[in-house]
Amino acid sequence: MNNIKSQIHSWVEQGYITQLKANELYQQETILPDASSWRSLIANQLLWFGALSLACGIIFFFAYNWQALGRFAKFSLIEVSIVLAIAAFTWCYYRDVSRRPHDQAGIFGATTANGVLMAASLLVGGLLALVGQTYQTGADPWQLFVLWALIILPFAWVAGFDALWLLIVVLINLGLILFFDVFYYGWDIFESNQSLVFILLNLFIYYVFVFMNHKVVGRWRAPILEYFSSILAMGCFTCLSIWSIFDGFTEYGHFGSLSLVVCGYFGHLIFGFFLFRYLLPRVYPLALGGFSLIAVVGAFLIKLMFEGNDFIGSILFIGLYIILASTGLSIWLRTLSREFNTQSMTLALNQGTVGEDHGRK
């Protein structure tokens, strides 16, 4: 909707239409939400905030470690809550399927059943923390988060729900940070082995979702998870590559592990370029890779130029390089975006024609 209004704004800015006409068009394009839209908004808010508040309330209760309540009662309370939540999920899930078998789920898969399952997943964490608290194994060791992620994996599999997948990925990353904290005396983004584990893990998750979503349309659609894992992986990869340029790449003069990081980085960029440019056309990963490349090349130029004599000229050169490179990349991405849109429009048109022919037959 606002895309249309933004376009109307660009027409008035370019002088195609008058301000009065623009205001008239803004009004015309404003479709106020109807009663059913308000109703579903309020119903969703009540359900989600209700379910999450209830789950958090139960977790807070166990975090308080109330001594007056015995072990048996505590375990019973949380286990019964989990069983009830799963039963409610099953009921809601089959009710939704029987009522609207072909209906698409709401935005990011936020249905009633998924809301209840999210609460159940949080309660599983509460149960594991209670086990740690009761048997003195700790309420926040790395095993707890990894185990939590593994236990709720089937939930996410059944629901195919973006937020639940995201919870799992966050838990795995958290477990990994705690693991490094225990065995390597702290998590360090510039420590190549630790960073590489994060990069590989998050890239693996990202590509699994990209490929599976391509094969099974809709079932593996998890845009928030894709943004999260790709930004985390490419952010770590960019930092590590910049670090290797400044620290180890030229210092030792041989092909060390840090040089391999840089080679791996460029190899991944080339792979990503061919994949998202030709096989699975997408603008976002190309933009992420492109801007990451600008940062890494910028770091390389800084390293090269600041070793020379012309310090001041180098600063200007790098400033201009960043502007030029980001501009060039933006122009290319915009052209690509238009090209991909035209492709998908043609595809949709063909599919529509084929669908109609099938209908006629």
Add this chain to the structure above:
Amino acid sequence: MDENNGLAVEQVNIKLTKSMTSSGISNESRLAALWQSLYTENKVSSAQMPESYHIPWYIALMQASAAWVAALFLLVFIIAAAEMNFFRIEGHFIIYIGLGYLGIGLGLYLLASKQIFTQQFAFASCLSGVLGVGWGLYDVVGYGYSVTWYLTMAGILLLLWGLVAHGVAQFVFAFCFGWCLISIAAAKISLLALSPSVLVLIVSVLLLNLNWFGRHYQRGRMMVYAFVLALLNVQSISIFNIYPFFNTSFDPWWPMWWFSLVHVSIIFLIGSFLLVSIYRERQQSLISLSALACFIGLIFISGLSLYMQGLSTAILLILLGHYCNEPWLKGIGIVSALLFVSGYYYSLDITLLLKSNYLAGLGGLLLVARLVMWRLFPANKYAKGAV
């Protein structure tokens, strides 16, 4: 024959529109239809719709980040060059450098053609200018952030926001302007706690009147989002108790309960106004069961916000975002509501057991409200699609 051709073309057009709508590319077709209607009304001279300048949000974000880094390099370049070749740089000189960059940036924005390169260079130049003037002024006024500093910077940023026709730049300048206002309120008048209320008012007024902004539509929209971000920052400072970080520049009066009361009352009034508007637009009675239930809900949320700070703001953002068809605003509202409620965990006023009881009670109440709502207001299958 011609008639048949016409029918065939029409059928193809219908097919095209249907397939576009089903594939989620309805915006382009709607825009094309809108342009065609303008052309038939003789409101525009060309039948060909002008090219779209829309860029996805992530490209805009990455462009803005690149411009910030480039701006730092540009500023350091001129200062290092002057210092190395001529003399030791004083505050006044840095201000002149900043003004020079601002002049270049504004000149490019106002005079040059709207190419991506020009805009990116102009944006980086303006940022260098703002940084330069800020740095120089900090030196000149005695290494401190005084009201003069904040007012000057607020004036420059407001001017830039008003003159520049570049969405990303408008957002950045409006956000910095918002923070200058907050800082003035906090550092000198000790009214940091009142700034969320003022920001909420500005955001609501702007958002509800955006359709009358004509050529300034984008400018207004960017200010709305910039102020929303500033508003959430201020509320997070309070909720997560991170204002000791800002002790050098802020002297907040958070413990004063009446600030919270003022804020909640303002939100209650805006929420009520929204509710009355919706019911009037739909020509429904304000003493109907649903209207009364909504008012009770509003009072309940307002009361709850006194303990869970920020909750009412988040709920208001969700409602405003839904009412004005701004999905980003709605998303920000939902995320901030979750954030603010989770911030309640760190509140040290009451015990964890009490918090747990409150949360579980609240959760149960909300779920019951949903069930009751289902019974009281069943879905109307024949409801009209739009008002």
